[in-house]
Amino acid sequence: MSSKFKVQGSKLIFALLLLTAHCSLLTVSAQLSPPSQQNQNGQAGTFLIRNARIVTVSGAPVETGSLLIQNGRIAAVGANVNAPAGAETIDGSGLMVFPGMIDAATNMGLMEIPLGAPGTDDDAEVGDMNPNARAIVGVNPHLTHIPVTRVNGTTTVLTMPQGGIVSGQAAIINLVGSTQGEMAVNPAFALVIDFPRVAGGFGGGFGGGFGGQTPNFEEAIRTRDQRLTDLRRMLKDAEAYGKAHDAYAQNKTLPRPKTDLRLAALVPFVRGEKPVIMIANREIDIRNAVRFADDNKLKMILMGGNDAWRAADLLKQRNVPVIITGIWSLPAREDDAYDVLFENASKLQRAGVRFAVASGDEGANARDLPYQAGMTAAFGLTPDEALKSVTLYPAQILGIADRMGSLEVGKVANVVVADGDILDPRTHIRHLFINGRKMPLNTKHTELFDQFKDRKLPASQ
Amino acid sequence: MKKILSLFLIVLFVSAPLSAQQRNTAANANEILIRNATVLTAARGRLEGTDILIRAGKIAQIGKNLRAGANAQTIDATGKFVTPGIVDAHSHAAVDGSVNETSYSVTSMTRVHDVINPNDINLYRALAGGVTVLNVLHGSANSIGGQNATIKIKWKRPAQDFLIPDAPPGIKFALGENPKRSHSNLQPGQTRRYPATRMGVEETIRDAFIRARDYKAEWDEFREKSKRDKNLTAPRRDIELEPLVEILEGRRLVHSHGYRSDEFLMLLNLADEFGFKVKTLQHGLEAYKIAPEIARHGAAASIFVDNWGYKIEAFDAIPYNAAILYRNGVSVSINSDSNERHRRLNLEAAKTMKYGDVPEEEALKMITLNPATQLGIGNRTGSIEVGKDADIVIWTAHPFSPYARVERTMIEGETFFDREQDVQNRAALAAERQTLERDEANRPSTSPRATQPAVPRERVKADLDDADDIDGGNHK
Numbered sequence: 059m060s061s062k063f064k065v066q067g068s069k070l071i072f073a074l075l076l077l078t079a080h081c082s083l084l085t086v087s088a089q090l091s092p093p094s095q096q097n098q099n100g101q102a103g104t105f106l107i108r109n110a111r112i113v114t115v116s117g118a119p120v121e122t123g124s125l126l127i128q129n130g131r132i133a134a135v136g137a138n139v140n141a142p143a144g145a146e147t148i149d150g151s152g153l154m155v156f157p158g159m160i161d162a163a164t165n166m167g168l169m170e171i172p173l174g175a176p177g178t179d180d181d182a183e184v185g186d187m188n189p190n191a192r193a194i195v196g197v198n199p200h201l202t203h204i205p206v207t208r209v210n211g212t213t214t215v216l217t218m219p220q221g222g223i224v225s226g227q228a229a230i231i232n233l234v235g236s237t238q239g240e241m242a243v244n245p246a247f248a249l250v251i252d253f254p255r256v257a258g259g260f261g262g263g264f265g266g267g268f269g270g271q272t273p274n275f276e277e278a279i280r281t282r283d284q285r286l287t288d289l290r291r292m293l294k295d296a297e298a299y300g301k302a303h304d305a306y307a308q309n310k311t312l313p314r315p316k317t318d319l320r321l322a323a324l325v326p327f328v329r330g331e332k333p334v335i336m337i338a339n340r341e342i343d344i345r346n347a348v349r350f351a352d353d354n355k356l357k358m359i360l361m362g363g364n365d366a367w368r369a370a371d372l373l374k375q376r377n378v379p380v381i382i383t384g385i386w387s388l389p390a391r392e393d394d395a396y397d398v399l400f401e402n403a404s405k406l407q408r409a410g411v412r413f414a415v416a417s418g419d420e421g422a423n424a425r426d427l428p429y430q431a432g433m434t435a436a437f438g439l440t441p442d443e444a445l446k447s448v449t450l451y452p453a454q455i456l457g458i459a460d461r462m463g464s465l466e467v468g469k470v471a472n473v474v475v476a477d478g479d480i481l482d483p484r485t486h487i488r489h490l491f492i493n494g495r496k497m498p499l500n501t502k503h504t505e506l507f508d509q510f511k512d513r514k515l516p517a518s519q
Numbered sequence: 520m521k522k523i524l525s526l527f528l529i530v531l532f533v534s535a536p537l538s539a540q541q542r543n544t545a546a547n548a549n550e551i552l553i554r555n556a557t558v559l560t561a562a563r564g565r566l567e568g569t570d571i572l573i574r575a576g577k578i579a580q581i582g583k584n585l586r587a588g589a590n591a592q593t594i595d596a597t598g599k600f601v602t603p604g605i606v607d608a609h610s611h612a613a614v615d616g617s618v619n620e621t622s623y624s625v626t627s628m629t630r631v632h633d634v635i636n637p638n639d640i641n642l643y644r645a646l647a648g649g650v651t652v653l654n655v656l657h658g659s660a661n662s663i664g665g666q667n668a669t670i671k672i673k674w675k676r677p678a679q680d681f682l683i684p685d686a687p688p689g690i691k692f693a694l695g696e697n698p699k700r701s702h703s704n705l706q707p708g709q710t711r712r713y714p715a716t717r718m719g720v721e722e723t724i725r726d727a728f729i730r731a732r733d734y735k736a737e738w739d740e741f742r743e744k745s746k747r748d749k750n751l752t753a754p755r756r757d758i759e760l761e762p763l764v765e766i767l768e769g770r771r772l773v774h775s776h777g778y779r780s781d782e783f784l785m786l787l788n789l790a791d792e793f794g795f796k797v798k799t800l801q802h803g804l805e806a807y808k809i810a811p812e813i814a815r816h817g818a819a820a821s822i823f824v825d826n827w828g829y830k831i832e833a834f835d836a837i838p839y840n841a842a843i844l845y846r847n848g849v850s851v852s853i854n855s856d857s858n859e860r861h862r863r864l865n866l867e868a869a870k871t872m873k874y875g876d877v878p879e880e881e882a883l884k885m886i887t888l889n890p891a892t893q894l895g896i897g898n899r900t901g902s903i904e905v906g907k908d909a910d911i912v913i914w915t916a917h918p919f920s921p922y923a924r925v926e927r928t929m930i931e932g933e934t935f936f937d938r939e940q941d942v943q944n945r946a947a948l949a950a951e952r953q954t955l956e957r958d959e960a961n962r963p964s965t966s967p968r969a970t971q972p973a974v975p976r977e978r979v980k981a982d983l984d985d986a987d988d989i990d991g992g993n994h995k
Contacts, residue, residue: 170828171828171829171830171831171834172829172830173702173829173830173831174696174701174702174830174831174832175831202828202834203828256974256975257974257975274971274974275971275972275973275974276971278974340975386859386863387859388641388644388858388859389644390975392640393948393952395941395945396643396644396647396862396941397647421828422827422828422829423825423826423827425825428921429866429921431921432866432920432921432922433863433866433921435921435922436915436916436921436922436923436924437924441922481921482869482919482920482921483866483869483870483872483873483919483921484869484870484872484873484919485873486873502837503837503838503839504839506807506835506837506839507807507837507839507842507843507875510807510808510810510843511807511839511842511843511846511875513808513810513811514811515811515812515815
């Protein structure tokens, strides 16, 4: 079988591609089947990547060096690393090694097709207050988005429910595994609050609840204030609930408090033991959210943050980190500078605000994360900082920097080997490791590519 | 009076971001020399250390150490990259109001060029991404939609200046779920519009072309007979069928929206039967499945590079689509269909090098020469060649690098976006906004009957496709 296309990857992978292409011929192409699960969990082993440029992110790059992966961890990084017995050696000549990227805002695994297949959508629960909705429960480990995202170099994501006021609990997952348990890095990392705001028009149904109608301004303000009151009350109730249960645990002669799943779910968040992600984009909403978090002693992470640069002083003062999701949104105001959102990251960096760049995507286009980060470097960040904004910085904000986000000995071996800068859309990913497992690079997309790339007209036509 | 003045100021203010671009308005007649650039021609490869001489809005010379007249404006492009202006073959920017006339299944009588809003801020943002030409299309709610407008983004000029006078006329067709109105919400008591199936879509288009063929025969017969008999009464004009006759006569380009391979094959077969050519398959998410058939018909493809999965019909879209079509000899353009994506089409084109190893110049052509050719204006724009319009973008780095930024966008030698000017203007604009906000006339009124301020809109992400604007945009 001759192909005009360059064959990427090893012969083993090519053979697998052929095999899976053959399998997919047996299925109806439009059927909602995930990509072949063959070997989708990768292959464990000891791997030594040699003669590559190692971009550690945490320190200076090793211009020509090696990286050893053993027992799922990075065992060695340096100019000279000896291959242990039984190690599979990967020639990294001309290649660059990066830590897997971390996308700190997705709905990965919770929604496959937004339009036309409601049965695949599990991202938004009914009602406004769903603190007990846990993303990890709804994640479908076999969704097509997962392999498609990881083969572009993103190995770890935060996935979260959306909708309502309290959307639910976000999970941090690695993009490998047959079950949610295998994927979970932190199954219940943070509470997600879509911070109440005066809203209407596009997407107004979310925070504003006006659907397609043109909202009344005063009514919109009243609605926002009512939602804030509801939210505050619920958080106070949760605080009281926690105290009542603690008191009962100390003294069983007290009346036994009833169990309330929603309030129970909130307790670690109202006690400041776990972070609360507040989604807010406009300056006024950001400032209100910070004040609200202060008043209620919440450990806040700002998500969205389109206007975060306008509130940089406050965010810096309160040490609130920002997960930026709007780099590829349109500026909200006509007279905003055309690049106001492209420049957001660099302005935050200059102001000393902690930040990460995230896709904010439901899943299908989360693979664009590196290019969004790259674009921030066209508008003020250095390329090194842009790379950190999707590796080390999200790891720090998500509380996993001890395990991920850079190429350091002892960290989880989430490793990407590419033929160029990982933030450049021209770059090909050549090898991928998650949890130290060598991952296949095939996806539904490569399989369809293989199936159709050499198709010719039938001879009879 | 004060209110009127304030209103006037607001109007000025809204359109103000760009007053800087008014300079150079007389540049058409002048000479401009772009010096010492790396020129990506999109036709004859990459030229290092090269000058481009622009005269009267056209590219007059390309070479090393060119000489210009004494009054020529010189732009030093040392260390910079120069490309042709980007051509977006699928846009709905500048459409004033809804892009879909959804009432009928055939709306060939409607014309986008009647509703071009030259003050749409998205036009300026496109310029800032290096876009010079847009194919502004009707939406995809109808099997046969309205007539398109091919425009150059001559920001700050009146709408009629935007239209490219010799661009061949075109029209939007649509196949599949959108003309079926699969995702539209019926109001109580509203009946469903025909067609509701792909069978019905085929029948709708067939019926229209049978009527157009008969109409053409009626006119042809009249013209023939009226050569001898001057007293004959002409047939009644039908502005629905006239554009379809132009299609049959090869004088109007068909740009057809579609996703699935089967629906495109249907259209190609129907076109073959009626003896016309489909110019472009728009979106063509599954075009890769029938690339040889598309090549045989001679249609081009204008596609998203990797947008997929946003609805069930987009589930089989793959980022290798461009590469497969290219290898089959099909002309490919990468479009945006979005006021967000059109700001970064350079990065979208770059992805074709990753997905299927499209060569660099071919990837660049997919956002320049190929869409220009697909729109019938490849003779005047889309590449950097002597004699073509000086539609030129100057970049800080290779346009396929994520670190590249547009410094200047020129149309026919005139600068319509200048990053330096844009940045310089910002402080003045911010001060102007403050002044206006402080003005008494713009403060909230205490009267209960006063007009209420608008509720702020949410941030806008990229549209999924033009069905988003069905029903005036509240489809979402």
